[in-house]
Amino acid sequence: MIEFDEQKKRLVLKLVYYGPALSGKTTNLLCLHDLLTKEGRGDLMMLDTKDDRTIYFDLLPFFLKTPSGLKIKVKVYTVPGQVRHDATRKAVLQRADGVAFIADSQATEARNNSTSFDNLETNLSLVGLNIERIPLVVQYNKRDLDDIIDEANIRRVWDPTGIPVYLTSALKGWGVLESFADLARQTYHSIDKRYDLAGRHGLSSSEFVSRLTTRS
Amino acid sequence: MAKTPTHSNGKREDNLFFVVGDEKKLTELMTCQEVAPLLQGIIQAGACYAVIVDDNSIRLWDHGRPETNRATCQVSKGLFLEGEEVAAIMVQGVQDNTPLIQGLASLAQTTLQGLAQNNLKLMLTTELHTSVVNLSQEELLAVNAKLTASEARYRELAASLKKTVEQRSAALKKAHSRLLQQEKMMAVGQLAAGVAHEINNPLGFIASNLRTLAKYIDRYRQLISALQQATATLPAEGQEPLQALSKKLKIAFIDEDLQELLGQSEEGCHRIKKIVADLKGFSHIDDGETTATDINIELERTLNVLTAQIPEGCRVSKDFAPLPSLLCQPALLCQVFVNIITNALQARKQGLHLKLSTQKSHNTITIEISDNGPGIPPHLVNRVFEPFFTTREVGEGTGMGMAVAYDIITAMAGTIKIDSSEDRGTTVTIRLPLKV
Numbered sequence: 097m098i099e100f101d102e103q104k105k106r107l108v109l110k111l112v113y114y115g116p117a118l119s120g121k122t123t124n125l126l127c128l129h130d131l132l133t134k135e136g137r138g139d140l141m142m143l144d145t146k147d148d149r150t151i152y153f154d155l156l157p158f159f160l161k162t163p164s165g166l167k168i169k170v171k172v173y174t175v176p177g178q179v180r181h182d183a184t185r186k187a188v189l190q191r192a193d194g195v196a197f198i199a200d201s202q203a204t205e206a207r208n209n210s211t212s213f214d215n216l217e218t219n220l221s222l223v224g225l226n227i228e229r230i231p232l233v234v235q236y237n238k239r240d241l242d243d244i245i246d247e248a249n250i251r252r253v254w255d256p257t258g259i260p261v262y263l264t265s266a267l268k269g270w271g272v273l274e275s276f277a278d279l280a281r282q283t284y285h286s287i288d289k290r291y292d293l294a295g296r297h298g299l300s301s302s303e304f305v306s307r308l309t310t311r312s
Numbered sequence: 313m314a315k316t317p318t319h320s321n322g323k324r325e326d327n328l329f330f331v332v333g334d335e336k337k338l339t340e341l342m343t344c345q346e347v348a349p350l351l352q353g354i355i356q357a358g359a360c361y362a363v364i365v366d367d368n369s370i371r372l373w374d375h376g377r378p379e380t381n382r383a384t385c386q387v388s389k390g391l392f393l394e395g396e397e398v399a400a401i402m403v404q405g406v407q408d409n410t411p412l413i414q415g416l417a418s419l420a421q422t423t424l425q426g427l428a429q430n431n432l433k434l435m436l437t438t439e440l441h442t443s444v445v446n447l448s449q450e451e452l453l454a455v456n457a458k459l460t461a462s463e464a465r466y467r468e469l470a471a472s473l474k475k476t477v478e479q480r481s482a483a484l485k486k487a488h489s490r491l492l493q494q495e496k497m498m499a500v501g502q503l504a505a506g507v508a509h510e511i512n513n514p515l516g517f518i519a520s521n522l523r524t525l526a527k528y529i530d531r532y533r534q535l536i537s538a539l540q541q542a543t544a545t546l547p548a549e550g551q552e553p554l555q556a557l558s559k560k561l562k563i564a565f566i567d568e569d570l571q572e573l574l575g576q577s578e579e580g581c582h583r584i585k586k587i588v589a590d591l592k593g594f595s596h597i598d599d600g601e602t603t604a605t606d607i608n609i610e611l612e613r614t615l616n617v618l619t620a621q622i623p624e625g626c627r628v629s630k631d632f633a634p635l636p637s638l639l640c641q642p643a644l645l646c647q648v649f650v651n652i653i654t655n656a657l658q659a660r661k662q663g664l665h666l667k668l669s670t671q672k673s674h675n676t677i678t679i680e681i682s683d684n685g686p687g688i689p690p691h692l693v694n695r696v697f698e699p700f701f702t703t704r705e706v707g708e709g710t711g712m713g714m715a716v717a718y719d720i721i722t723a724m725a726g727t728i729k730i731d732s733s734e735d736r737g738t739t740v741t742i743r744l745p746l747k748v
């Protein structure tokens with residue numbers, strides 16, 4: 097949570113797209129930007145990308161108001177994937193309310209995926225967040241390519257963890273919205289207990305999700 | 313900056329002081345120096361008032377003055393930051409300008425949002441950079457150069473927008489003034505054509521009747537002188553009653569006066585004809601085209617047409633040098649002269665001295681029109697060529713006369729300037745190049 101201000105009736109949430117370099121995090125946000133309605137959605141801000149590689153971060157913001165008048169901003173960030181930008185990753189991960197881990201489905205990337213996931217675990221705990229509790233989805237991206245790790249393999253690894261896994265292609269737009277909606281739903285439930293969004297603010301889970309995922 | 317959570321093992325990590333995601337206010341993202349030129353541009357383009365208010369209706373920046381007297385239109389556009397409407401730009405103008413105001417509001421919205429977005433990007437990058445990223449000096453320089461370039465692009469955009477708006481509004485005003493002037497001249501032309509027609513017909517038969525009358529009178533006189541010769545041979549008592557009658561009827565005086573009456577009438581006719589010709593010539597209903605023009609004649613004509621406006625006791629001096637004819641549109645020149653002379657004639661009510669002079673140097677014709685009026689205050693002299701500028705009471709002048717004059721003379725590759733001082737009155741000097 098970036099900010100909650102009772103008086104200003106303002107809640108600012110942070111969702112982070114994490115993962116190894118070039119797995120498709122920026123493409124995910126581009127895809128959301130293209131698919132979703134302009135209503136309540138800001139522009140995609142890409143901070144200085146160098147040769148396709150994010151050295152800072154990307155940001156796609158959303159804004160909505162509950163019937164009670166609570167203003168909710170949802171800021172969706174990507175992190176730079178390269179190992180050397182760990183400091184930036186931590187700064188982005190600070191106070192995150194939910195994480196989408198974008199893995200690269202290509203068989204050759206298996207190692208990078210697991211290194212990056214380890215890094216996520218470490219950094220979450222460094223910034224005081226618990227990977228067991230934080231809303232989390234995993235994307236196996238680039239499903240449109242040929243030489244990719246097969247689904248059975250993925251299931252065998254991830255199903256025991258209970259973390260929802262999406263097979264996506266950010267390039268083709270497959271599964272991008274679904275995984276984002278899942279992350280939004282989980283995030284809603286994790287803060288609803290504390291802020292009573294449904295009771296006090298008249299915002300239901302499905303309303304929250306649909307406001308963030310209305311197609312243009 | 314947010315509070316830093318303590319690492320689980322109790323050690324504080326320096327780079328964890330920084331949290332990405334702090335909310336920024338619009339006032340942090342835009343400075344007055346950035347916003348002011350845009351708002352100024354909006355006012356210059358024809359709006360009365362432009363204001364940016366935040367979501368609590370608090371005024372952040374404004375320019376111009378709200379219009380309270382005339383019917384207005386107001387166009388408000390939201391300013392969005394990260395999808396949230398954080399402020400609004402409101403542009404107000406007179407109702408007649410509604411499409412312009414709408415256009416300006418949209419233009420301002422786009423520019424301001426672009427500015428905010430770019431500054432936000434700049435700020436986030438700088439923050440993150442100074443707080444977290446450890447790039448090499450080279451990389452840092454490259455990044456900064458890139459950011460400066462994109463920032464410069466926005467500044468350029470804002471500046472060129474201002475310029476475009478200014479140019480467009482100037483062009484609009486010019487077109488507007490030309491239209492008005494054209495309308496006026498068309499009305500004058502039509503009037504002149506009508507008047508010329510109405511006057512020329514009766515004038516034609518009066519003149520021709522006068523000539524006939526002179527002929528007839530001549531015949532009577534021949535008869536009378538023949539009769540006089542015939543009666544001279546009569547005896548004295550026969551002549552007497554005729555001489556008495558002739559004396560009673562003052563025939564000798566009539567004979568003499570007739571000549572004068574006829575002469576005066578003919579001269580009157582001639583003058584009317586000339587006035588009509590001037591009127592026609594002035595409005596140039598016959599020749600709206602480019603022709604070889606004698607500027608002295610055009611000045612003379614203009615003065616004749618304006619006769620009714622010359623105040624009583626006004627002294628008009630003319631000092632015309634012989635001029636070669638100039639290839640131009642005399643109708644336009646007449647407009648210029650009317651506009652300037654009309655101003656001069658209004659300079660003072662009593663003791664006005666209007667001076668018109670023309671001169672020729674080897675390739676320039678210089679025309680000077682001056683009055684001995686109270687002059688134009690120094691701080692206003694430079695503004696008299698602005699469209700809609702007037703020192704007169706509202707309704708007395710359109711404030712366009714000098715702007716139109718400037719426009720026309722400039723189009724003829726000439727120059728026009730004003731010298732004015734309180735003790736010497738005002739002199740307008742026009743220089744026109746003679747084509748070689």
Ligand SMILES: Nc1nc2c(ncn2[C@@H]2O[C@H](COP(=O)(O)OP(=O)(O)O)[C@@H](O)[C@H]2O)c(=O)[nH]1
Pocket residue numbers: 115116117118119120121122123124148149150174177237238239240241264265266267268
């Ligand atoms: N074939 C394919 N290519 C993808 C997909 N998603 C991303 N890419 C490509 O992978 C490269 C890196 O993507 P990007 O989103 O910049 O990766 P990031 O470093 O995680 O932000 C780009 O060339 C993308 O076009 C996908 O689903 N399928």
Ligand SMILES: [Mg+2]
Pocket residue numbers: 121122123148149150174
């Ligand atoms: Mg990226």
